[in-house]
Amino acid sequence: MDINTLIILTLPAALAITLSMATVFWTSRTYPGFGYWVIGSSCRVLAAVLFLLPRDQLPLWLTIILANYLLLAEIMFYRRGTLVFRGQVVGYGWEIAASVTFIALCVYFTYITPSLNARIAVISLYCAAWNAWMVRVLLTRRPPYFGFIDRWQAGIWGGLAGLNLSHAWFVLMAVPPLTDFLITPALNAPVFLSLWIPLILFASLLIALSQVIMNTQRLEYELRIAQTQLEQDIIERKCHEVELRQARDVAETTNRALQTANTELSQLATTDALTGAWNRRRLEEAAANEMQRLKRYGQPLSLIAIDIDFFKKVNDVHGHAAGDQVLIGLVAVVRSMLRPTDSLARWGGEEFIVLTPCETLESAALIAERLREQIAKTVFPAVDTITVSLGVAQCLPQECWEQWFARADAALYRAKAGGRNQIQTAPETPPHDGSNKAAANLVQLNWHQAYACGHPLLDQQHRALFEHVNRLLDALLLSQPADEIAGLIELLIHDTIQHFKDEEAIITAAGYPGAANHAAIHRALIDQARSLANRFRVGSLDTGELFHFLAHDVIALHLLRADRTFFPYLVAPQRLDQIPNA
Template sequence: MNHIEQIDQLVRHAVIPISGLLSLLMPANSRVGFGIKRLDGRYRLANQAIEQLLCQGTGRLTGRSECDILPPDRVERLAHCDQLITDGAPAACVEINLPANGEQSRPYLWLKLPVLGTDQRLQSIASVIHEISSPQASSALHQTLDRLQQVNQQLQRTVIELEQVASTDKLTGAWNRRRLEECARKEMDRLQRYGQPLSMILIDIDFFKAINDHNGHHAGDQVLQALAVLLQGRLRGSDSLARWGGEEFVILCSDTRRASAAILAERLRQQIAAETFLVIGQLTVSMGVAECRPGESWEEWFERADQALYRAKSAGRNQVQVAPPAATADSMKDCVIGSFVQLVWHSAYECGDELVDRGHRLLFADANELLSAILSGQAAASVDEIIDRLLADVLQHFHDEESVILAAGFPGTAEHLLLHRQLVDQGLTLVDAYRTGKQGVGDVFQFLAYEVVTKHMLGADREFFPFLRAQASSAFRQGAGVAAATPPQHADQSAPATPGDLLCEA
């Protein structure tokens, strides 16, 4: 390897502190020239060797530029090196002939290096010049570069080892708590800035203390290592696994809504339960899932995931619990998954009109059926059929609801119809994207279950509830009663669920 290749490799692998170059490369009797010039091209530091080479007894180099003392052809070649440094190159070299003590020109190697400020911006350009044919200078520089290269490689290995120790769990190789929190805070900032969703899965090994007590701590360590390998091999590229401590792990799910995170958690739970671990055989885990809320602190987010995990353990272990979304007066509750999440119907959601209430209950049942199909691993064709039916039920319900609120004289009917149109358009667009592989099935469920059922049905719909309840009460007082509503044409395909059918308390 020649000197140019050595120097280039050295500076590419690590930046040599420019303040140390002078003492490292230029001993008192050195014939190696060294200087530093400002970005305007004028030198502000030069040793004796570079002044002898460039000035040839015509004065000092400080305050002068290369174009003041060198022929235009050589200045042009050096200017090209300067441009490379300005463009961000770690080094630039050129072989150039220079006169030496009034003698005939000799070939020199001219190396240029960037001098960066504390803000990592280019401040100056350093020059190192030595005679290529000089055995003494060549040997000295060769030895110095070899020594620097060895030290540099050792420093790099040390830095990598220190970073590995500082950011990973020694036993499992997963991230440690420090690395997890650093990454989580960056992702939370991305949520605040760009609205990208973010979810967390908190995992706890069931009855881990019994594993240690009956089989020894070495067996417990083997279980932790094997579980980390299993989880790491089944995560998506955007997911990150960390060991939180003891028998607890955390999966950070970037760009993921709570419904998709719940699907991932349930699949992992099933895969772990089906695995055979050395010494102990079967193993189960409990999981808590939480989606980060905008403006929420790391501690608040983790606490909600931890509470969901506690509910999973209290309800019998070997299951997934999902933390509820942002709290509202009538927000739906998430039930124990067991095998799947259910949306819970409460009588408080009824508006008093049988046609509207029946449509709402049917959408609850459809959403539960969809998530059950997803989590149980049903064939894509079966999932697609449920999605089609859910969309058809949404369209039918919107049509029925519009006729009811129009007849009731609800003053916000026009605005409500517009909301229906927007939700339908969004739903159709999302399903089209799902069909073409651009969106996951979890995103479809998230939209239908959260945007349509939770936000709209239990949010915007409640604005017309008083009108329908007042109308029903007035009709009852007049003895007219409430006419039985004609069920939708598709109701015979899926009988409407009663509150008791959908209620699933942990």
């Protein structure tokens, strides 16, 4: 069969291969380099077409030189495509050098010394060299994504190299020289050369197939990698989630602990540690709020001051711990009788305050009376029963907390002075009024921080004595009933005796050398106070004399002068619970 007919017969198959490659290139995901393979495949189809053109009618550069060059270009494009596909850098040097020398030789053996044998030998040798190069490219620096397919293709290129070499050997050995079998009318080419056409076609088919498989293998490999990465990411994400959950749990636990600690701290800051009742600070805050409400809405608001009677005796007879239990029990009893809107605070020692919003003086007095009765009925373990004295005052819109509290306190003292275990209500007018107010203000004793010795109990008692004296002076100036004044004097003497006892114990324990002397002064003052009290009872005491004794002898000379001599010995004050009888 002549070669023209062979080319015509194989051309559709070659075209189909090229179109298939082009279709894969345009429709599927392909990697860089695949396009060069499509171009290489197209070169062979174009070369076949050029070989079919009539050589005697068309220029030889087209039908011979370009047609042969396209066969070489096909392999060069395959090599370039394969290197690019593997991500390797490709220069143009070898391709240019091969192209220039190849075309030069073709021109020489076409125009200058025409020789078909030489031309076939040149194209065969060049193709064999690039075929061998393809083998080298495919077998070295193999990427991990190929299985067997690159080796398989390398085998094809190796076979083609051998075919081309034998081709060259055949034409170089052929005697006599070949006649151009492509010139019309076509001659039969030697069988060996004719076989070359279907073999090349078959090899092209295998190469195209392996190129598509290479692309697929790389795709699968990268998908596998991506899937592994994804699985890894999922595992890491799950680990992170677990860590995050753990961290969140720790944070929540810490937060809860902090909240509990905060609640405990604010509890500590606002409640009395022994009884759990509010402390002074909390009560004053609540009172300020309630007083605002009173001013804005006119709601009545009352206060009940409760003080245990003869509590010192409870401590002395039953011990301090039993006294503590009484305080705790008392709070429980009072609380059980209050409404949720009422507030109970420990004002200090054995004195408690109940704040009762929406209660008038009368209704608050009823509550106070019920409290008194209930407390008197309650049996406290180890102590039996106790009684309390109560002072009730309704807040007046124009007065401040101190004034309101002072009225309740004054009522409480009246209850004490009146024989204890009773309630007293404060009159609905501030104690100092009109012309008497000025007079009362003149003789008010003001406590100053500079008078403090630094010992908590002594400072507390000194302050309390200031207040007692002020209350007594007020009562005298306001011409309160004689029995009330007598009660106040008794109370003052009672508290002073207690204070003197505590003070003597403290200064003796502190090593004050003048303790005995100081105690003698105390006794003298108490004797004098008792004698004044007796004289007051029988009506032979001059108010001025009593004034002088209280303000001058007790406060100015004793509390503010004589007491200062032991201040330096109280550098390390004892705790309250370490003081005898405190």
